[in-house]
Amino acid sequence: MKSYCITVFKSIVHPGRLLCILIAYLSLTVIALPAYSEIYRYIDPAGRLIFTDKPKHSGYIRLEKTLKGWTPVTLPFSWKRNQKKFSSAIKRVAQRYQLPHHLLHAIITVESAYNPQAKSRAGAQGLMQLMPATAHRFGVKDPYNPYQNINGGTEYLKYLLSLFHNDLKLALAAYNAGENAVIKYNKQIPPYKETQNYVKKVLKHYHKYKRHDRG
Numbered sequence: 001m002k003s004y005c006i007t008v009f010k011s012i013v014h015p016g017r018l019l020c021i022l023i024a025y026l027s028l029t030v031i032a033l034p035a036y037s038e039i040y041r042y043i044d045p046a047g048r049l050i051f052t053d054k055p056k057h058s059g060y061i062r063l064e065k066t067l068k069g070w071t072p073v074t075l076p077f078s079w080k081r082n083q084k085k086f087s088s089a090i091k092r093v094a095q096r097y098q099l100p101h102h103l104l105h106a107i108i109t110v111e112s113a114y115n116p117q118a119k120s121r122a123g124a125q126g127l128m129q130l131m132p133a134t135a136h137r138f139g140v141k142d143p144y145n146p147y148q149n150i151n152g153g154t155e156y157l158k159y160l161l162s163l164f165h166n167d168l169k170l171a172l173a174a175y176n177a178g179e180n181a182v183i184k185y186n187k188q189i190p191p192y193k194e195t196q197n198y199v200k201k202v203l204k205h206y207h208k209y210k211r212h213d214r215g
Contacts (some may be wrong), residue, residue: 082114128153
């Protein structure tokens with residue numbers, strides 16, 4: 001993707017209105033951006049506003065599409081360090097449950113960006129964003145313990161794959177929206193935008209990690 005930029009004169013824009021200008025501009029230009037790519041914005045020292053899918057440093061802020069428009073999200077630049085830190089544990093658990101470790105990496109990337117302390121507004125916790133009931137169901141006593149969380153999340157994923165006859169898309173949809181939601185819609189991906197995008201994002205990262213290993 002190209003980097004898109006415009007000039008913003010920060011000295012004459014009220015700080016509280018600057019973000020509105022950036023979001024409005026992105027809303028107008030987003031049709032030119034690849035679908036499902038992660039978009040970041042940055043204002044350089046010259047006042048140029050840059051949009052890109054390839055952030056170069058921690059000054060870039062990720063923008064997330066929500067029902068209210070594009071919202072800035074803090075970019076967790078420690079994710080690469082944590083990815084390496086938890087890689088051995090992920091591989092061991094993947095072998096235990098006979099699942100591709102690339103798949104677990106993809107889920108963790110989308111769920112928490114490798115932040116073991118992540119907590120969603122809905123109450124999902126840890127690396128694989130387990131809801132309290134799911135954590136209890138699969139024997140996770142401390143969802144913020146990375147190793148317990150990885151094991152519990154992987155066991156849950158294995159269960160979902162078995163439930164939906166190894167249909168990965170349905171298992172991922174159930175991981176996001178709950179198994180009952182998938183069953184409710186006749187074992188189809190529920191018509192929830194968030195869930196549909198979630199499945200696409202996880203599969204995108206899954207294939208990317210597999211290609212990276214081969215290359």
